[in-house]
Structures are given as C-alpha cells and as structure tokens.
Amino acid sequence: MPRAIVLVLTLVGILVIPLMLKKCTAPKTPPVAVAPSGAPLTPAASAPEPAGNKPIGYGLTFGLAPLEDKDPKDVANMVCDAGESTLDRAYKGACNPNVGDTSCRIVLPVLCIKKGDLPRPGGLSGSGWSRSELAATQAVMGATLDSEMKANVMCERELGPGWRMATFADGGNHMDDQHYDHEARGDVWALQGKLGPGIGGYGRYWVHSQGQTANCWD
Numbered sequence: 001m002p003r004a005i006v007l008v009l010t011l012v013g014i015l016v017i018p019l020m021l022k023k024c025t026a027p028k029t030p031p032v033a034v035a036p037s038g039a040p041l042t043p044a045a046s047a048p049e050p051a052g053n054k055p056i057g058y059g060l061t062f063g064l065a066p067l068e069d070k071d072p073k074d075v076a077n078m079v080c081d082a083g084e085s086t087l088d089r090a091y092k093g094a095c096n097p098n099v100g101d102t103s104c105r106i107v108l109p110v111l112c113i114k115k116g117d118l119p120r121p122g123g124l125s126g127s128g129w130s131r132s133e134l135a136a137t138q139a140v141m142g143a144t145l146d147s148e149m150k151a152n153v154m155c156e157r158e159l160g161p162g163w164r165m166a167t168f169a170d171g172g173n174h175m176d177d178q179h180y181d182h183e184a185r186g187d188v189w190a191l192q193g194k195l196g197p198g199i200g201g202y203g204r205y206w207v208h209s210q211g212q213t214a215n216c217w218d
Helices: 002-025 148-159
Strands: 061-064 075-079 111-114 129-136 163-165 190-195 204-206
Touching: 111 148, 148 163
Parallel strands: 129 190
Antiparallel strands: 061 075, 061 204, 075 190, 111 129, 111 163
C-alpha cells in the first residue's frame, strides 16, 4: 500500500511540476487600462492641424442717411460718414475706401445697384447721384463674400437681372491722394439713387472699393 501511494505521488509530480514551471516562466501580459465606465482605453486620435485659413479682414461700408424734409422720398441717400455708427478703422472719422472700415465678421446687407440713366430729381440735396436704382440684399457676414463675383451674383439672385454690388465710384467719388483731398475741396463721399427694396432696416451696407484692399475678399 505505501508503495502504491508513493507511485501515485510520483506520477502527479511528473505531470504538475512542469506545468507550474511553465506558468512561472511565461511572460506576463500587461494589464489593460480601464476607463471609469469600464470600457478599455484606446489611444486618442491625434487632432488634425487646423487649416491655414486667411485672416478675416475689413470691408468698406456706407450708411443710410436721412435727407432734408423737402427732398424726394424715393431717393436712397447712402453716405460715407459714420453718423451714429462706430467704425473699426475710420478714415477722417468716416468710411475707409483704402483698407476697409468694418470687420468682415459683422453681418450687413450688400448694397446693390442697377445702372441706368435716371435724371437727378429736382431739388435733391446732397451729392453722389448715380443715375441708377439702389437696393440691398439680405444681411450676410462679410467674410462669406469671398469674391466680387459672389457679391454680384447675390445681388442678381435676390433682386433680378442687371443688379450688381455697388461701388465707391458709382457716386462719382474719387480717392484722396497727394493731389486731392475731398475734405479740403468740400466734397462729400456719397452715393444716391432711386430707392429700391431692402434699404432702410440697417445703418451700414457693404460697398465695393475697386482697386483697393478694402473688401472682405482681399
């Protein structure tokens, strides 16, 4: 009987001891980090580098100004003067057709023009008669106007064929330079035309300054 017990223990040792040695020498698997929710942690995807967007600039604006009581009521009187508005980069206290006066983050309507040959109304005060009709689009953030073409298309889409974005020069205005100072000459930068739809609800309107870096797409 004792010999049988010894034989059984010997056989058990032959089978168990190699398994124990294998378990002790096997490489340990590192524990999986667990999130508080119980789900295994996964490496966070690296955030993409932000795209190099062009900085938001400044655009030229004109404001709607009241006319004299005796003036015709169907005239839009758009002026460079700041009036009650606070301009970001004013030029001589008014609009800035050189580098823009209003941040393109601002939401304003686009001033549009339909060129014509309308006679100047009798008794009209002020300056800048364009012989045309003026109207405005829905208000848009200036930065969305990324080209002159886009602004012109917006005018035509909302107002009809023949409309485009109004320009600083449409009122016969001239930029100041070393030979000309509009204030010294007593000139007023303005743009007048027959009153069309969309004008009246806002103080300032986006206007195109041709040949200058004063537009939201520059």
